[in-house]
Amino acid sequence: MKRNILVVLLLIVTTLAQAQFTVETHEGDPIVQGQTVFFNVVTYPEASLDFYVFNQGTEPINMKVEFVSAVNTDGSGMEICFGECYTGTIPGTSYPIDDVVVIQPGSSQTSNGDHFYNSDPGNGTDALEYAFRFYMVDAGGNEVGDDLTFNYVYDPLLGVNDVNILEASIFPTVTYSDVNVESKDAVAVSIYDVQGRLIKQTKLEAGTNTLNLSDLRSMIYLVQLTDEAGRKKTIKIVKR
Structure with missing residues (x-):
């Protein structure tokens, strides 16, 4: 019985710790x-x-x-x-x-x-x-x-x-596999989950590039693009 109570308490603590914003x-x-x-x-x-x-x-x-x-x-x-x-x-x-x-x-x-x-x-x-x-x-x-x-x-x-401006875009923002990243400059790509954890990183040349996301789980991600000058743009995408 004590072991069962301990397991329940651990589950409660874990659930609280996983609440996110x-x-x-x-x-x-x-x-x-x-x-x-x-x-x-x-x-x-x-x-x-x-x-x-x-x-x-x-x-x-x-x-x-x-x-x-x-x-x-x-x-x-x-x-x-x-x-x-x-x-x-x-x-x-x-x-x-x-x-x-x-x-x-x-x-x-x-x-x-x-x-x-x-x-x-x-x-x-x-x-x-x-x-x-x-x-x-x-x-x-x-x-x-x-x-x-x-x-x-x-x-x-x-x-x-x-100030805060990176001329770049991602399309589509809802995808089952690939997205296109369009930027006038070369960019570093960092993909985060909604909890702020870094999931994937890569670098892309200037122009339009295809980014394969087939290895990612189905959920919401934040894709942060950063050029060599440190300018950033963050775009929300949905992986189906």
């Missing part, structure tokens, strides 16, 4: 593990990174976001809105403070204005780098499951054409 911008672009989002302005709303967190599981999840670190800034110019809005934020602090954002299965958070926004212009030369981490907690406030870390960078020296 994804993060997208308001435009529907996925934010994946390790991604860096660049801005070259500090005006609102141009410099606001608006986001939704989606619960991919079958049970409600409790979410928080940690302000992990800041480079070339004390962080006080960063506004974080997740359930509640906070200004004068401090690295090492998780938000919302003394609370969580509860997200129901198959849904995103109920607030529509959640965002990260930097208003600090810095010294006009050096880039300001912020690291953030989304994570889940249980009813006792203990962290569970996987997290998602990404970077928000304000670089005043970036040209308009350098």
